[in-house]
Amino acid sequence: RKEVEQDPGPFNVPEGATVAFNCTYSNSASQSFFWYRQDCRKEPKLLMSVYSSGNEDGRFTAQLNRASQYISLLIRDSKLSDSATYLCVVPRHPMNTGFQKLVFGTGTRLLVSP
């Protein structure tokens, strides 16, 4: 099983639609998770952090299912500007250190059309 796995898409949705992406991870010890957004040829930017069962920020909701080892991202009322690649990211923390290494999924591409 890959460390972080995502459906690459693309997901083509009309404006105003609700769309959900799933991500599965292999390390059952992982405690925190991130969704990053990446526009074409740009840097990843943090969209949401997930530390417990879920997190909500406006139109975006992230949920965590530890038993099944997956994280989801729900986008409601899609905007044209939501078109991007959404990266599922699982940090790996070496013991007794303050840093974390981010392990990225391949990303799910979203295209929102008028």
Place this chain on the structure above:
Amino acid sequence: EPEVTQTPSHQVTQMGQEVILRCVPISNHLYFYWYRQILGQKVEFLVSFYNNEISEKSEIFDDQFSVERPDGSNFTLKIRSTKLEDSAMYFCATTSGPNEQFFGPGTRLTVL
């Protein structure tokens, strides 16, 4: 809002040449990272750096790669003898601790 900067934005080099990619971290950040992304592929961890030492490196980060913080501000990634397969976007990321990593805009390296 403070941000990570990287130079150059695009570097074109001949195979076998040395390149140095530069990153200026956010000022109070202590943990530094390099990631790379080959076109069409996922972002991959290269190396982490703290307190003037490499904390962890991936198997991609072989003897051709090195990192340093020469003047206490810039954080550099050097590739001694570039190969065609080194062509990628290279992202620097920094953080003040085990939380959000802030990414720079990246350097696009093209090896001919």
